[in-house]
Amino acid sequence: MSRRSFLNRSLPPTGDLEYAVDRPWSPGARLGIWFHPPHRVATGRRARIRWWHRVRSVVLLAFFVVFGGIALATVVGVGIFLSGFLIERAIG
Numbered sequence: 764m765s766r767r768s769f770l771n772r773s774l775p776p777t778g779d780l781e782y783a784v785d786r787p788w789s790p791g792a793r794l795g796i797w798f799h800p801p802h803r804v805a806t807g808r809r810a811r812i813r814w815w816h817r818v819r820s821v822v823l824l825a826f827f828v829v830f831g832g833i834a835l836a837t838v839v840g841v842g843i844f845l846s847g848f849l850i851e852r853a854i855g
Contacts, residue, residue: 787800788800
């Protein structure tokens with residue numbers, strides 16, 4: 764592979780990139796469980812993060828931190844329990 768073809772591949776494509784903006788949403792995308800088609804992007808002063816996006820982000824972050832901690836504590840606890848059990852079996 765030549766350097767020129769590598770550089771050409773890393774550049775963004777030219778032309779109209781919003782070819783799929785008008786695609787209809789699938790039922791899975793409407794329910795929020797599948798991929799969404801591309802959206803038109805708001806730029807400038809209209810670009811705002813909605814308050815419910817912020818609330819959803821905080822709730823999901825708390826959810827992942829709490830349940831990730833529970834899962835990690837469970838794995839560590841089971842590992843300690845099993846290692847103690849195996850040491851007792853080896854000694855006795």
